Amino acid sequence: DADVTQTPRNRITKTGKRIMLECSQTKGHDRMYWYRQDPGLGLRLIYYSFDVKDINKGEISDGYSVSRQAQAKFSLSLESAIPNQTALYFCATSPGTGGSNSPLHFGNGTRLTVT
Amino acid sequence: RKEVEQDPGPFNVPEGATVAFNCTYSNSASQSFFWYRQDCRKEPKLLMSVYSSGNEDGRFTAQLNRASQYISLLIRDSKLSDSATYLCVVNSRNDMRFGAGTRLTVKP
Numbered sequence: 001d002a003d004v005t006q007t008p009r010n011r012i013t014k015t016g017k018r019i020m021l022e023c024s025q026t027k028g029h030d031r032m033y034w035y036r037q038d039p040g041l042g043l044r045l046i047y048y049s050f051d052v053k054d055i056n057k058g059e060i061s062d063g064y065s066v067s068r069q070a071q072a073k074f075s076l077s078l079e080s081a082i083p084n085q086t087a088l089y090f091c092a093t094s095p096g097t098g099g100s101n102s103p104l105h106f107g108n109g110t111r112l113t114v115t
Numbered sequence: 116r117k118e119v120e121q122d123p124g125p126f127n128v129p130e131g132a133t134v135a136f137n138c139t140y141s142n143s144a145s146q147s148f149f150w151y152r153q154d155c156r157k158e159p160k161l162l163m164s165v166y167s168s169g170n171e172d173g174r175f176t177a178q179l180n181r182a183s184q185y186i187s188l189l190i191r192d193s194k195l196s197d198s199a200t201y202l203c204v205v206n207s208r209n210d211m212r213f214g215a216g217t218r219l220t221v222k223p
Contacts, residue, residue: 035213040123042202042215043159090158103149104204104211106158 003027004107006091012113013081021076021110023091030096032074033104034058034066036087043090049074050096081114088112118142119205121214129222132193136217138203139185148179150188151202153216159202162188193221 004025013019023032031050035043045058047066055066063085065077078085088111092104121138128134140148148165163170165177165186176189186205190197198221203214 033211040215042119042213044213045211048209088156103161103164104159106160108158109156 004091004093004105006089006107006110008110009108010111012115014115015082017081019078019081019112021089021091021112023074023076023107025072025091025093025105025107027093027095027105028071029093029105030071031094031102032068033092033094034064034074034076035090035092036060036085037090037109038087046076078112081112083114086112086114117215118212119203119214121201121203121217123215123217125218125220127220127222128193130193130195132221133189133191134193134219135190136188136201136203136219137185138187138205138214139183140203140205140212141184142205142207142212143181143184145184145205145207147206148177148186149204149206150175150177150186151204151213153200153202155200162201190219193219195221195223197221 007022033048034046037043044060049068067075091107094102118141150162151159152162153159163172165179169178174191178187200216200218202216205212
């Protein structure tokens with residue numbers, strides 16, 4: 001079983017629709033992240049959270065929002081999807097202990113297409 | 116200029132070859148460094164952390180040059196299973212920045 005689980009795995013939606021991507025983890029990590037990956041651009045950070053009451057914007061947060069419902073759950077919402085939000089989305093976790101030396105553990109990704 | 120830059124490749128090498136990738140970063144305050152491996156349509160997975168003194172894990176050797184702001188990954192005796200995209204990751208105060216990746220194909 002995956003330690004970091006993302007749902008759905010694939011989603012096709014239309015412009016203007018609201019969509020939520022969900023992430024849950026069984027690793028007991030405090031820190032959770034949402035990234036998007038586009039060809040030639042690498043992964044870019046959308047939002048991150050260091051605990052349930054903590055939400056921080058990343059490099060490209062415009063058009064997205066997040067909710068940290070519990071230590072184990074971190075969801076990403078697109079309030080009104082647009083075609084340039086078509087991408088591969090990854091959730092990731094890290095333990096927090098070890099500070100900046102803690103590597104990330106990724107979920108299996110959600111492929112989102114906005115038509 | 117991108118914060119983390121990698122040669123996108125592709126690098127096509129025969130089995131058994133030695134191949135090296137470089138990655139440069141722009142933030143001199145960066146604190147920690149990693150190499151991740153990503154197979155096609157899969158999630159990135161940690162390959163190895165990069166330490167200041169350099170470190171080795173089997174056929175893989177990572178080096179850090181803070182003065183020149185680059186890190187490197189050397190793969191010796193390449194295997195077919197090494198075919199993947201290798202991502203350079205640089206962390207500055209919990210802000211992890213990813214390179215776009217270098218694609219490696221190892222051929223029989």
